[in-house]
Every structure is written in structure tokens, then in C-alpha cells.
Amino acid sequence: MTKGLLRLHLSQKQLLDIKCSFTKCRSNYLKPKKYLTVSEYGGRRNFSTSNPLKKEAPKATEVKGIPYQNLTVGVPREIWKNERRVAITPAATETLVKKGFTVKIEENAGVEAKFRNRDYEQAGANLVNTQNVFSSDIILKVRQPIDKEVEYFKENSTLISFLYPYLNKELIDKLGKKKINAFAMDCIPRISRAQVYDALSSMANISGYRAVVEAANHFPRFFSGQITAAGKVPPAKILVIGGGVAGLSAVGQAKCMGAIVRAFDTRSAVKEQVESLGAEFLTINIEEEGGTSAGYSKEMSKEFIQAEHDLFAKQCKEENVESMKPGSVLVDLAAESGGNIETTKPGKVYIYNDVTHIGLTDFPSMMPTQSSTLYANNISKFLLSIGEQNHFYINLDDEVVRGSIILEKGNLLWPPPPPKISLTPVAAPKKDLKAAEKEKKEISPFKATLNTSLMTTAGIGSILGLGMTSPNPEFTSMLTVLGLSGLVGYHTVWGVTPALHSPLMSVTNAISGITAVGGLLLMNGGYYPTNSVEALAASAAFISFINVFGGFLVTKRMLDMFRRPEDPPAYNSLYAIPALAFTGAYGWAAMNGLAEIHQAAYLAASLCCVGALAGLSSQKTSRLGNNLGMIGVAGGIAATLGQIAPSNEVLAQMAACVIAGGGLGTIIAKKIQITDLPQLVAGFHSLVGLAAVLTCVSTFMHDFPTFATDPAANVVKTALFLGTYIGGVTFSGSLIAYGKLQGILKSTPLLLPGRHAINTGLLLSNIAAAGYLFYDASFAGGLGALGATAALSATMGVTLTAAIGGADMPVVITVLNSYSGWALCAEGFMLNNNLMTIVGALIGSSGAILSYIMCKAMNRSLPNVILGGFGT
Secondary structure (H helix, E strand, O other), rough: OOOEEEOOOOOOHHHHHHHHHHHHHHHHHOEEEEEEEEEEEEOOEEEEOOOOOOOOOOOOOOOOOEHHOOEEEEEOOOOOOOOOOOOOOHHHHHHHHHHOOOEEOOOOOOOOHHHHHHHHHHOOOOEEHHHHHOOOEEEOOOOOOOOHHOOOOOOEEEEOOOOOOOHHHHHHHHHHHHHHHHEEEEHOOHHHHHHHHHHHHHHHHHHHHHHHHOOOOOOOOOOEEEEEEOOOEEOOOEEEEEEHHHHHHHHHHHHHOEEEEEEEOOOOOOHHHHOOOOOOOOOOOOOOOOOOOOOOOOOOOOOHHHHHHHHHHHHHHOOHHHHHOOOOEEEEOOOHHHHOOOOOOEEEEEOOEEEEEEEEOOOHHOOOHHHHHHHHHHHHHHHHOEEEEEOOOOOOOHHHHHEEEEEEEEEEEEOOOOOOOOOOOOOOOOOOOOHHHHHHHOOHHHHHHHHHHHHHHHHHHHHHHHHOOOOOHHHHHHHHHHHHHHHHHHHHHHOOHHHOOOOOOOHHHHHHHEEEEEHHOOOOOOOOOOOOHHHHHHHHHHHHHHHHHHHHHHHHHHHHOOOOOOOOOOOHHHHHHHHHHHHHHHHHHHHOOOOHHHHHHHHHHHHHHHHHHHOOOOOHHHHHHHHHHHHHHHHHHHHHHHHHHOHHHHHHHHHHHHHHHHHHHHHHHHHHHHHHHHHHHHHHHHHHHHHHHHHHHHHHHHHHHOOOOOOOOHHHHHHHHHHHHHHHHHHHHHHHHHHHHOOOOOOOOOOOOOOOHHHHHHHHHHHHHHHHHHHOOHHHHHHHHHHHHHHHHHHHHHHHHHHHOHHHHHHHHHHHHHHHHHHHHHHHHHHHHHHHHHHHHHHHHHHHHHHHHHHHHHOOOHHHHHHHOOOO
């Protein structure tokens, strides 16, 4: 298929006229004309122009696949019994149309989901009949097609829907005869970047909610307890078996309705999630882990199952329906596949022995508007992820595509091969010989070597230039620390398993709470702050400790979700031994006046932080990494306290900041639902940015009297500006990312008119504020410049992040994580603190590489994401 084709619909006469006019120009060699080439796709002629007499410059990169503008997307009406959902909504339709697709919607396809025909037309879709909609190149459905619909498919088309290939082999065979490409939404692998396509979780969430509503509808009493003049009404008791997405949704809804909720799951990690929702988690006396490496449940041993049955019999007599109380209700969410209860009748609600059995198989369809909205987001984003640069291309090297594809041109590709897990960096794909030769011709060896040589010269020159302008040996020493730490962070993150990217972000976020050191260094007074500098410093320390305690606890909860059956028991309490040895040995040396022990303690703390990132490279060492991070931060705080030797009164003030901030962070991290952990990481990022801004402002106020005589004053001012600017962007940008992920803000990009001009203006204004900071030597002028920088950078964080869609928020969080590291690094230069510089450079460089890795995995451009879709 020729790339970049212009689609024309021409009559035979027009084609003849074109041919004649092109024939005439063959003799005109002085002014050669462009020729028309024709290719075929799906029965449609496509035309492109080329000039055989002129050698065109080769393109830098070739985009594989078919341009969106050459493809039609069809959405038929669902004809399954009781199915009221529709595959895409008008909002999703508008997105696909803007991307270039021609969208066909079967008339009344969305009526039962409360989406009108005219809503689709306004979104840019064409309303068609059944046969016309199935003539599309790509078909989007909710339910798998029935035999009647299979006949309508044209050859070489693509189907995306729920298919359940393990249950519908006959259907798959029939679709294969049509030589189509088929993707199953139920087979999308559960990995970090595929969460936005996870329709199973979206629908399970609705099923769990609706199951509780249906149970309440058939239950003859209140769910909540009441005390009235007529007497006391006891609350209902609900047992939820299974703590997956549907189970947790049911637990949350039942708890909201006032019932006493108990839950059980074979996976131990679910216990914390259930308890965070306010329910009681039931346990049995047999220790056996029921989770797989992918997070699913596995079949348990006979002993475990018997103990499980005994527990259920005691709680609700489920193993013997005959003994349940009259009026009890059973809801079986597995009814569609036969049911988990022997007395369940799939698709029916009936009463057996005064116990209502709800075996409905269409819970998501009972809330069609909500279900269709979520499913439309899942399927449209999945469609747009197949290929890149507005081209549809089935790349079997993409793990999401390979995991979900069932048929390729009629050939069965399911089940997919097991994923290959490697701790080494993934090698770049091999180029074919022709492409390699072409690349060699484009860039000569001399030019390539010259470019590398010039880049090396620029790097060395920059370092020597900084050495020439260095105000003191301490600055040069900090540059050395910065460079080496950046290299360590760069190389460490490449080995991290993709499944552990989220815990890696969380642990680096927790470590970045070392901003508390900046606050502690400036705290003074007595039991409470006595001036503005001390108040700002105490606030920065308090905020940082929220991040430290909450961040490490969030990391632990994430790692518990990744726990595998073969993992050994985690005896985390044993890591108290090295922690106590660290602080005890340091305390003894400091009390005996050993001067070098402070820097040695900083070095040990820094190495522990390096070990924290390295530990997140695999499942086996991930918990070690989290504990090393805790030891590193605790050791760094202890070394700071030993170095400044605060009075007992100030020490009490510091302890209050630790207890208050740490307690608040712990409560937040424990109470948050497991599904909200990624956005909580973004929320904690904002605290790092705010702490950096507060520390920079308080440092300026504290050090201002020395600026006139200090030869390093310009270095400090530069660090003050950078810390304030980066901290401001991190603070507001993280809050926007949190709001989009949490659903407080709309996930769609906020594309302000002239947003790039606005961002450019904000950047130039920040640079002007930096210039004024150096120009005006007065206290008020400098403080005003920093205040303006904080306000402008915070506004810039909002405008940049708001312009990015919710699907790219994971990348945004990693970018903001990198920002927080560089803000911490700037603080290190400002306060001449090696620990802050090392940890900051480590987080900044590792976050930048992780952002790049995630962008490549999601077919995104990192500059475009950072700049809010610039150039798209």
C-alpha cells in the first residue's frame, strides 16, 4: 500500500481525461509534470502523485500502515437479547472523525443507551443501514457477532469487540473464513500502559455496583441500620466473595448503602484494599497465596477450598442454600458462564426456598449510558493505539496488539505466546539491509563522526566553562556529584521491568521527600517558628514528611499487588537491623566529635537511595529496594540533624513536623482505594514541588544579607530561580494530573486558543523574572522576582498539563517526577548539600529516561507530551 495517498472518487471519463493530459506532457522534459499512481485497498482506488523525472529526497522515516483518512469505521446496532449498549458514543465519534476516520453508525444504534441519531450526526458520523455499516473497513462492537452478522463482513476488514475465543471457537472459525483481522477486548493484556483499554475492568466495575443495587431491590429490609420511634432496624449483612474489580466495586457500594460488609479473596493483597473501603476481610487458617503473577486468581488446593467452604457456611450458609434465612438474596456475577452456585439459573431471577437468586447476565447493559461511555473510551483509544502517526498498522511486536489479536487475515493467532521477561534493556529492532544501506548513503561516516565529535567537544567545553566561572571549590565539587549521580540514574532505570514502572515512580517520589532536609536546615526558633523564614521552613518540612511516609506506604501497597505465588514471605521488619545500625553508629560517631562522619552518613544514605531504584528492577528485589529507600531517607534526615545539632526546643518542633506530616501521609496512603494509587503518586508529586518553592523563598530571605559579599551569590540565585520555577511547574502540573486521573477534571485535553503562544509568553516572563532577580539587589525586588516566578511557573504547569489527554497522564507523572528531582537538585546547590544534589540528580535523570521509555511504548513523542501536544 503506497503511503500518504490522496483518495479521489473519479468517473471513467475523468480518468481518461487525466490519462490523456498526462500523456501529452511526456514530451515536455523541461517542465516535467507529476504522474498519478493508483493502488487498491478494500475495493477502493487510491491515487498519489509522483515525479519520475525528479529524484525526490528520501524521507527520514517511513510510516507503516494505512492513513486514517482512507479508512471507514462502522458501528452496528447490538442485536443480542437485552443488550442496550453501543460501541462508541458521540464524543468518541467526534474524536475518531477529527483523527481522519470516516465513521458510519447504524441508525438507532445508540438509542437504547440514550444517544440520539442526531447526536452522532453532529459529531460527524454518517447514519447508514445494517449492510452499509458492515461494509466498513473496521467494525467496532460490544458483543461478539452472531451468525447473521458474520455474513455481512467483507473480506480483509477488521473487527474489534468482546469475543471470548476460549468459549466461541465455532464463531472464530467462521470469522476466519472471512479472512478478517479480529481483536478481542477481553484478551487485552493487563499491563500498565493498557489500563486505558481494559474494558473488562470497566464493565466489571459497573457489574459490581449494579449487583448491589439489584440485591437491594429484592431484599425485603433496609441495608442501613436505623433507630426510629417505631423501633430499631438492624443493618443488612453482606458477604462479597472475590476482591477483583467487580468485588471491590460491590464492597464500596454496599458500604455506602450502610450495610455491614465482609469480603473474602484467595489473594492476600486484597485484604488491604477491602479494609481501606471500610469492610472486614475474612481469613482462614491455611496459608496459601491465590494470586498469579498477572494479578488474577488461581485454582487453590483441596484443603484450602474445604476451609473456604467452611468459612462461607458459617457466614451465610451459602454451601447449603436450604439453611439460609428467608428473604436472603444471592447474586451470581458468573451466571453468564454457568454460575458459581448450583441453584443459579443464568439470565433469570427466581426464588428457591425463600432465597432470591439473581442470575442476570446483563448487568452492564442495565446501565447502558454509563457502560457505553466507558466502553467507548476503551475501544476508541485501543483502535488509535494500533499503529502510529495517524496510520492503522498491525504490529505484532507490540505486546498489546499481540496479546489481543485473535485472527490476522483469517489466520488464527490465539492464544498468544507467553510474555518474555528480561531484566536487560530491550535491543532496538533490526533494520532490513536496504534500509541500512539507505541510511548509510544519507549520512556519510565522516559527517556522523563529525557530529559526535562536535557534541563531545560541546560537553567537555561546557564543563570546563563552568570550572572557569566556579566561585569556589564547593561548587566544582557539587558539579562532580551532579554529573556522576545523573549517570547512575540514567543507567539504573533501563533495567527496570515494565510492570514495576508504577512502583518505581512511587518510590522515587517518596525519596524526593528528602526536600525535608532543606526545611530542617532552616528551622530555628523554639518550640514553634518565630519569624517568616522559620515558618516557611517548618511548612516545607511538614509537607515533605507527608510525601515521605505516604510515598513509601503507597509503594508497599503497589508491590503487594504484584506479589507472585512463588515469592518468599516478606519479613520487612528485619530491615530495622541495618536502619538501627546506621543511625546508632552515626549517633555514636557524631557524639564523639568525628568530623567526617556527617559526609560519610550522607554518602551511605545516597547509596541506599541508589539501591532503592536498582531494587525495583525485578520482583525479587523490589521490596528490598523500597526498604533501602526508607533507610536512605531516614539516614539522611539523621545526618542532617547531627550536622546542625539543634536545641531541644527546635528538635521538638522538628519532631512535631515529622509526626504530623508522617501521620497525615500514612492515613492518606492507607485509606485511598487501590485503584486510586497512580493518581495519589501525582498528588504527592505536588507536595515536593510546593516544598521546593517554600524552601527557595525561605533561603532567599535567610541568606539575603550575605549576597553582597558572597562570591557564590550568583550561583545561589541561579539555584533559587531554578528551584522555584521547576517547583512551581511540578506543583500545579501534578495537581492537574491528579484531577484528571481521579475524575475531578475532564480527561479530554483543554486546548486553549493560542496555548503555545501563552506558554511561550509565560516562559519568557519567567526568564525576565530571573533577570530581575540578578538586576535588583534589594530585598523587596528579589523577593518579588521569586514570587513572580512562582506564580508564572504554577500557571505554566496548569496550561501545559491541562492540554494533555488523560491517556497520556502516566507519562506526565513520570515527567513531573523528573522535574521534582531537578528541583531537589537545585536546592542541593543552593544549600551546598551533597545528599540533596545526589538524590535530585538520581531522580531527575531516572525520571527523564522512564518518561522516554513510556512514550516509546505508547507511540508518543516526549516533546509533544511535555509541551501539551505541540505540533499535533
